[in-house]
Amino acid sequence: MDTNELPANVLDPDCPSRVIFQRIGDKWASLVVQVLADGPIRFSELRKMVHVVTPKVLTQTLRTLERDGLITRTVHAQVPPRVDYELTELGTSLLEPLTLLRLWAEDHVPSILEARDAYDDAKDEAVLGG
Amino acid sequence: MDTNELPANVLDPDCPSRVIFQRIGDKWASLVVQVLADGPIRFSELRKMVHVVTPKVLTQTLRTLERDGLITRTVHAQVPPRVDYELTELGTSLLEPLTLLRLWAEDHVPSILEARDAYDDAKDEAVLGG
DNA sequence: TTCATTGGTATCCATGAGGTAACTAAGTTC
């Protein structure tokens, strides 16, 4: 980062970090990155791992990740074609915070589901009481 | 988690953790949580902090966070009204992984912007060369 | 009586993310 620039700040709508931060929340991108944690994988295998993603959307996701330097795309001169996707160093570095977030989500599923039930019950009571 | 259930897995489209994981990537939710890190805040202040979010969308976001047990909403009987939003314990626990992710995004802005430039240049060369 | 304040709602509308389905290249096998 140039020292003349303000520090990156996701709360600033004009700061690129905000865009990047939100890209991580992309419906498929972060899942793909986590699948790639286990090493290089080809397109069709990736599709099976991520489950129920159409080729168009998976391609879009992969192109974006490639463009952002998070993954590499290696085409093997074979027929039928073989294309491997692999995390770059940058992509691997993302894996760490992403994994913590995934673990948080997986750990707190019960708390959140409970909170939802309680919230819905309170709504019901409000309706009955009102 | 009930021991009879399979462990939570964000890669399983039927696992609630996937929905929760993706909710974190919501355009506004994770920003709101990070603003609330500094303590309780009222609606209008929150709007200023998050920047350029319409009241409708902010309300939607807050309701969802409240429903999921991440924040509390406290209405003070005043006129004009005063409503404070505050992180719950659960919300605070999310703050930790979320902050790591934010720091990752802010730290790697330059790498990603570089990667984009390189990618675009490569595209240009391919066009010129072809 | 009218305005200002705060925390929203209600309504309408545009965008785009994502889904469906069909199609292609190019060589290998039957």
Added chain:
DNA sequence: GAACTTAGTTACCTCATGGATACCAATGAA
């Protein structure tokens, strides 16, 4: 020469997200 394979592309469509705008409730101040 027809079918199969992988890794996509293309055209088309739908629906949810989010944005713009206007409005409201309740009360104190001017």
